[in-house]
Amino acid sequence: MTTATERDPRADLLLARRAARIGDELERVEADGWLVYDFRGSNPAFGRLLGSGLPQSTRRAFLYIPAQGDARLLIHHVDAGNFSRLGVHVQPYGGREEMVQALTTMLGGVRRVLMEYSPGNAIPYVSRVDGGTLEVVRALGVEVLSSADALASVVAAWDSADIASHQRAAEALERCKDGLFTAIRNRLASGIDWTEFDAQQHLVRLMQEQGLEFDHAPIVAVGPHAGDPHYAPSPEVALPITTGNLVLTDLWAREAQRPDGGEGTYADITWMATTAESPPDEQVRVWETVRNARDTAVRFISERIGSSQPLQGGEVHRAVRGLIQAAGYGASFTHRTGHSIGWQGAHGDGVNIDDFETHDTRLLRPGAAFSIEPGVYLPSFGVRSEINVVITPGNAVKVTTPPQQELVRLV
16 A cells, blocks of 8 residues: 555755755755745745645745755745645745745845846746735845756756657657658548648647647638648538648647656747648748748857857857858748757747747757747748757757758658
């Protein structure tokens, strides 16, 4: 029989495994500790640091990880019992005044802490702490620094097992993508009518047969719908897939059952195909522009990481956008170059390849996993090419999904 102690997650063990990385982050910015605030699940870092299977806090909670010493958890007494089994010291409080007093004691002698705060909300994925709570901490004479890089290198970073799970998901997605293109090719050859929605539902079945799960159904888009970056097919609006179409498919998923029992990590790819015997020159020109921009990003990252130079996510985006602008399509590149990839969804909480939607100054370091997916979206068609990249624990740049080099011919 499994005992309660065996079932309960051990947050102290998880924090201990991450202690070196946390210590490095605190030392790098000369912070005395990391103060992680949560209110009813408002801060994903709270759960990621304490572990899966965590009960949700129903009141305000503060996890303090000092540069020296053990982590401490300040939490309301109604939640204290559930959290006391995590192996972390729990300090319960009752009313608000008692909470502030306990927080004052917890931070006694502390000069500066990391919190989930982004100056100017430049990185909204980091900004999880409300202004009032920041005021409370600052009123104690404590300087608040952004935990942006700590989140990326500690909370969002993948280890070797995560990368292996991602690689298996990526290989399964490749098989599903190939299966979709084969199905489209066969239906066109047989004269069978098929819409974007029909193709999407076929792709969903293929993904489920491969043991994958996902938070949203994949995209299959043709013509003007491919010019809508997040078009979602439905029976009411789906266009037929006919001869002469440019076809975009974007699919993302993770293992439903990871072999080691851990949480599966996502993979996310986008491929382009054509049902035209000879695609129009403009479609080919846009495709080549997007492909070259994608490959420019990989070369840029590889050169910088290979020479041990620091590299921000936003820097990569600027290099990619510059190439697309030079080709005359800058106004039609309407999103960031890439996003962090995570566990709960294709979009994670790590470094984004972005200086367009946000100003991401976080550093790409070991454990970073992200997409590279430039796109050009015109009224009559759109093109996007998406690959996945990880920075391995050994600080090597690894492209984990095959980069598409030519449009897939379906006729």
